[in-house]
Amino acid sequence: MDFAEQLSAIDREEGNLTDKITCTPVSGSGFAVGATLVTCSVSDSGKRLRTDGSAGPDGEVLTTTASFTVTVEDNTAPDLTVPQGTVSIPAIDINGVSPDYSKWVSAWDLVDEEETPMPVCTPASLPIGLEQTVECTATDSRGNRSDPQSFTVNVTFASASRGLLQPVNDTRNGLPISLFKAGSTIPLKFLPPTFAGGDAATGLAGGLRLVVTTVPASGNSAEEETTDLSSGSTAWRYDLTAGQYVFNLSTKNPFFRAGMGYRAEISFQGVPVARGDFRLK
Incomplete structure (x- = not known):
């Protein structure tokens, strides 16, 4: 996140010191989701002015420190991928099958990354039959839910004469x-x-x-x-x-x-x- 343009520092003797501001973390750093405390400081050169405006003897270098909080929110739902064509699944018995949808459906989240959300598809069980609609969604760790997507499943026999x-x-x-x-x-x-x-x-x-x-x-x-x-x-x-x-x-x-x-x-x-x-x- 780049926040440098939002910072400023003015010194009575030395004028604009904005370009001398240093922050931790530095501007342009990547910020994790949530609240991060940023601490910034700026120091003058120690030069002093008399009340009449003339240069006086150098004094102690003075430093000012201030902090603010950067809050990053995750409002992006996971990307959900479902089959574009019809999936055929053999029935395990006369009641049909309870498919492992992870073989055909996947999700990826920009923030969670390795903690990829597991898609949830319904119905959990399918009877023997053609052109059955399965609907899936995916939700990340912060509750962002993808739009539902659907695909078609044929539950058939493994072989037929x-x-x-x-x-x-x-x-x-x-x-x-x-x-x-x-x-x-x-x-x-x-x-x-x-x-x-x-x-x-x-x-x-x-x-x-x-x-x-x-x-x-x-x-x-x-x-x-x-x-x-x-x-x-x-x-x-x-x-x-x-x-x-x-x-x-x-x-x-x-x-x-x-x-x-x-x-x-x-x-x-x-x-x-x-x-x-x-x-x-």
Whole structure:
């Protein structure tokens, strides 16, 4: 801090002595946050004047000392950095994950420096799902709080089979699209996805969602969730012996017609877990 221009010293005999003022700490020094006592002094040369203004004999050098306090306040909030894109985190179990946000979020404070404030992000836990908003702030040791910043998190599975199992061919592997008779029941099967620790996610049946759409889309294309069990379809279940999920899809619903192609997409709380195509004849 530079305070030299705010100092002055005038001597009756010698006039302006401002340039002889010395201070501790010196002007231009760096001051820590808080109050710092600055002590300044100035001395004359000892010259004296008679009452008529003529020079008299030199006397004792006289010194004057004065002090003042410099107070530095920290009103600057920490700099907070969050991801600009979407972060994907694998769930540890069916409840989701309690992320360690420090892997993606950081803060730096101009004053605290090495005592970097730890950002606080909410919510602390996230369920399985896509496009979830996380909001973070950071507060320094003097209570200065950053503006909140947010980013998007997808909580997904560590791995998913993505392809349906037989009798529906996995066309991703170059196999031809499977053909089924209109009005028949098609077993839709897929392997369970896994959690972050490698355990199979075998408890998803109650939350699985199946959407069937026409492929390719045409003038009479539509989308339907096959939850109308009265049409002959069954509920999702996990076959513990086979180690796979099973859904028996009835094509007796008027939505299904001979000569049309269809895509079955299965998801859990919005996170895709399997997909497969078939045609009806």
